[in-house]
Amino acid sequence: MREDNDVGQVLAEICEAAAALILPLWRSGLTVTHKADESPVTEADKxxxxxxxxxxxxxxxxIPVISEEDASEFGTPDAIGPRFFLVDPLDGTKAFVRGDPNFTVNIGLIQDGRPVAGAVSAPPSGETWYTQMGGVLKRTRGGPSAQVRVRPWPKGEAIALVSHTMKDETIQKLIAEYGFDHREPMDSSIKLCRIAEGSADIYPRHGPTMEWDVAAGHAVLEAAGGTFLTPEGEPFGYGKADAGFRNGWFVARGG
Structure with a gap:
């Protein structure tokens, strides 16, 4: 296989192909069913x-693959080797169902518990972010790729990306803890990509996620100069088979 520096380009092409398949199904009145955990799933995910x-x-x-819908139907493996892919074919299904544009296609490559390559595509906007040669490139609708990078923390103007459902009292606690100035509700892993490209500054996640939700965006953010750590500042690891590949809390930051 190619070196990890080149894998991101291949993953970007696969994400874009999946995005092209999914996009015509958006706002098409697809039937929505629910998985065992009550989260929604559509034909687009499948x-x-x-x-x-x-x-x-x-x-x-x-290279083995752990993907969201397969894991939902058949369960996650009891063990996984040091190198594997994590796939979320449609992160932000709730946004997709509402008709909102913030949903993504995600593929991340894990090596020894760390994301070493990844790609994220946003079907409605045609944007794709992917790792390559130690950095991050972005292209829109198949156009030319350009390097993106996190921005320095803009004192007095820092933007946090948060969940649509987050209560105001929770937001106030996060402001006190992390010191951001503005907030913008947003779904899916696109939050990590917005930070990676310097459009926002922090995404504090004090709630559950699964490894496939964030692996690709984590790879993109770190390659763009950002950080993705536990609230205590510790490295955030992958391959947690004993926990069903569930994540703890994390804080994603730009510069």
Whole structure:
């Protein structure tokens, strides 16, 4: 297989193919069903995952894959090796169902508990962010790629990206803890990409996520100069098979 510096480009192409498949299904009145944990799932999630799994198998046949819909139906493995992909074919399904544009396609490569390559595509806007040669490139609708990077913390103007459902009292506690000035509600891993490109500054997540929700965005953010750590400032690891690949809290920051 290619070196990790080049894997991001391949993952970007796969994400964009899945995004092209998913986009016509957005706002099309798809039937919404619910998984065992009551989270929504649509035909877009399922079709996107099939495409991604087929293309990963063709390009990287020796690397195992853990993907959201497969894990929901069949469960997660009891153990995983040091190198594997994490796939979320449609992160932000609730936004997708509402007709909001902030949903993404995500593929991250994990090596020894750390994300070493990743790509994220946003179907409605046509944006794709991906790791390459130690940095992050962004392109829109197949256009030319340009490098992006986090911005320095803008004192007095720092923007936090938060959940739509977050209560005001919780936001006030986060402001006191992290010192941001403005907040913008947003769904999905696109929050990590907005920080990576210097459009926002912090995403404090004091709540549950799964590894496939954040692995690709984590790879992108770190490659763009940001950090993705526990609230205590410790490294954030992957491959938590004993916990069903569930995450603890984290804080994603720009410069």
């Amino acid at each position: 079709r996107g995952e099939v495409l991604i799994l087929e293309r990963l198998a063709a390009r990287f046949p020796d």
